[in-house]
Amino acid sequence: MKPIVSIILPTYNESENLPIAAERISQSLSDFKHEIIVVDDDSPDHTWQVAENLKRRIPQLKVVRRLSGKGLSSAVLTGMGIAEGDLFVVMDSDLQHDEQILPEMIRSLNDRGNDLCLGTRYTKGGSTGKWSLVRVLVSRFGNTLARWILRQDVSDPMSGYFGIKKDLYSEVKNNINPRGFKILLEFLARGSKDLKVEEIPYTFRTRIHGETKLDNSVLRNFLVALLDIRYGKWISPTFLLYALVGATGIIVNLGGFLVGEFLGFPDLNTGISYAGTISGSVLLGIELSVLSNFLFNNYFTFYERRFQSWNAAKGFLIFHSVSLFSLVLQLGCYQFLTKVVFSNDSHSLSISVKLLCDFLSIGASLISNYFLNSNLTWTKATRK
Ligand code: GDD
Ligand code: MN
Numbered sequence: 001m002k003p004i005v006s007i008i009l010p011t012y013n014e015s016e017n018l019p020i021a022a023e024r025i026s027q028s029l030s031d032f033k034h035e036i037i038v039v040d041d042d043s044p045d046h047t048w049q050v051a052e053n054l055k056r057r058i059p060q061l062k063v064v065r066r067l068s069g070k071g072l073s074s075a076v077l078t079g080m081g082i083a084e085g086d087l088f089v090v091m092d093s094d095l096q097h098d099e100q101i102l103p104e105m106i107r108s109l110n111d112r113g114n115d116l117c118l119g120t121r122y123t124k125g126g127s128t129g130k131w132s133l134v135r136v137l138v139s140r141f142g143n144t145l146a147r148w149i150l151r152q153d154v155s156d157p158m159s160g161y162f163g164i165k166k167d168l169y170s171e172v173k174n175n176i177n178p179r180g181f182k183i184l185l186e187f188l189a190r191g192s193k194d195l196k197v198e199e200i201p202y203t204f205r206t207r208i209h210g211e212t213k214l215d216n217s218v219l220r221n222f223l224v225a226l227l228d229i230r231y232g233k234w235i236s237p238t239f240l241l242y243a244l245v246g247a248t249g250i251i252v253n254l255g256g257f258l259v260g261e262f263l264g265f266p267d268l269n270t271g272i273s274y275a276g277t278i279s280g281s282v283l284l285g286i287e288l289s290v291l292s293n294f295l296f297n298n299y300f301t302f303y304e305r306r307f308q309s310w311n312a313a314k315g316f317l318i319f320h321s322v323s324l325f326s327l328v329l330q331l332g333c334y335q336f337l338t339k340v341v342f343s344n345d346s347h348s349l350s351i352s353v354k355l356l357c358d359f360l361s362i363g364a365s366l367i368s369n370y371f372l373n374s375n376l377t378w379t380k381a382t383r384k
Contacts, residue, residue, distance in 0.1 A: 003035040003060070005106055005163075006083035009093040010075040011038055015045045016209035017094045019054055025091075026058050028099040032106060037083055038093070039064045039075040072160075072213070073186070074178040080169055089163040090183070091119075094210060097161040098202040105163040108198045115168045116187060118154060119161030120199040142222050149226045152188050154197055158222065159184055161202075168195070182225045189229040217303045238301060242370050245296040249289040256285030294319045302378035315377060322372045326365040333361035 007025055011018055022036055038061065040048040048065035055061050064078055076090050087109045091097040097119060108117040121139075139158060146157040162184050172190040176183075188195070220241075227237035260281025267277040294316050298306045307315035337357035338349055349357075 001033060003033045003085045004110070005029070005032055005034045005087045005089060005102075006079075006085035007034060007036045007102075008076055008079035008083065008088055008090045009036060009038045010072055010079065010090075011040045011043065011047045011051070011093045012213055013043045013045045013047060013210055014093045015043070015047045015050045018047055018050055021093045021095055021099070022051075022054055022058055022061060024095075024099045025102065026060065028102045031103065035060045035062060035084060037062045037064065037079045039066065039079040041066050041070045041075060071179060073176075073183040076183045077173070077176065077178055080173070083166070086166045087163060088166060088169060089161075091161045094207055096205045096207055098205065101200050101202050104200050108200065109163050109165055112198065113196060114198045115165050115191070115195045117163045117198045117200055118156060118159050118184070119202050120154070120156040120159055121202070121204045138219050142219060145223070146185065146226060149230050150185070150189050152195075152197070154188065155199060157185055157188055158182070162187075177225065177228060182222055185222075185225055185229065220300055220303050238374065239370055241301040242297065242373075243366070245293055245301055246366065248296060249293040252292045253285040253289035256288035257281045260284040290320055290323050291316070293323075297373065297378070302374070305378040305380055307378075318377045319373065322369060322377060325372070326369040329368055330361045330365035333364045334358060337361065 007029075009018070009021065009025075014021075018038065022038075025036055026034070036058065038048075038051040040051060040063070042048065042065055048063060051061065051063040055063070062082070064082070066075065066078060069078075079090075080088055087106060089102065089105055091099070101119060105117050105119070108114050142158050143156060147153060150157065160183075164187055168187065168191055172187060175190045176186045188197070224237045224241070227240050231237070231240065258281075260279075260283075265280035265284060268280050268283065269277050297319070298312060298315060334357055337360060338354065342349060342353050342357060
């Protein structure tokens with residue numbers, strides 16, 4: 001007989017946790033016909049083997065061992081792809097998600113007609129358990145941002161514990177970005193109609209065995225996922241991060257200039273007679289902003305392709321050359337626009353036309369800069 005509910009358990013190095021988790025889940029669901037699907041990414045600790053052995057005790061267990069392809073979201077999608085129930089529940093296999101609320105989740109989807117139900121850590125009755133302050137802040141910040149961008153009023157859109165109707169999954173599965181950690185966001189955002197969502201509170205438990213697979217890029221990746229969901233149709237989310245970093249560069253640039261002025265930086269001789277001297281403070285501002293832009297782009301915008309340790313010096317050199325090129329390009333564009341395109345022999349150009357020319361030149365340099373940096377500086381090959 002077909003199961004009512006399919007529990008999807010992504011695992012990576014959870015050999016100690018999985019047997020306990022699977023046992024607890026099947027106990028909690030003893031009144032419901034269910035299956036448990038373990039999707040393991042060929043864990044070095046042989047979680048897949050442990051799962052295979054568990055089948056003897058828990059016959060409703062299915063195991064997928066993926067040899068190629070990695071990642072939480074895509075593992076979840078793989079599990080859903082073979083699930084036979086009309087309802088799916090995704091949960092951590094590390095005992096952090098409380099299996100006691102599973103029956104309530106099923107009632108939420110089946111009896112109360114919700115499309116999605118979220119195990120949530122924040123509504124009344126829920127709690128994050130013992131979390132470090134940083135983790136609480138990151139999670140809260142992410143949630144606030146998500147609510148703002150998704151325009152869905154849920155208290156915990158980063159939750160990895162949720163139930164979903166198969167119908168909703170079938171409707172959106174082809175529009176989903178399978179990368180990363182944020183599969184729930186995709187379901188919340190890509191559905192065509194207004195979703196009925198319910199939240200069910202629980203207390204997030206502290207991990208006992210194994211370690212978390214979240215690294216410190218999680219917030220950055222989350223931001224990318226949100227930008228992709230909201231603006232991805234029009235513009236690359238990496239470009240948006242890049243532009244954001246560029247904006248911070250302006251502030252650093254101004255700050256560097258002020259410091260230079262305050263310290264009385266001298267003007268520098270260019271050695272070119274018609275160019276005369278240039279302001280040392282301006283130069284300091286530029287250098288500092290190139291450096292800060294490099295660092296932010298390396299550890300934020302292009303995090304996945306970042307230069308590590310001493311390689312960063314090499315990356316900085318390439319980045320610096322690209323920046324110089326773009327500076328020359330911007331100057332050249334401005335000259336071309338003012339002297340050729342908008343040139344007017346009888347009058348000098350009005351300030352608004354000059355401003356337009358400058359704006360267009362900045363745009364050209366930003367785009368060329370982005371293109372060169374994403375293809376030359378941070379290529380996949382330079383990683384590590
Ligand atoms: N197959 C597979 N492949 N499973 C994975 C992978 C992967 O690449 N990465 C992680 N997992 C499994 C883990 O084994 C665990 O069962 C579950 O996915 C969640 O990973 P954790 O490492 O336990 O994440 P967490 O507990 O720190 O993060 C929690 O909070 C996040 C943000 O709020 C989880 O609830 C996440 O699901 C949630 O997104
Ligand atoms: Mn976990």
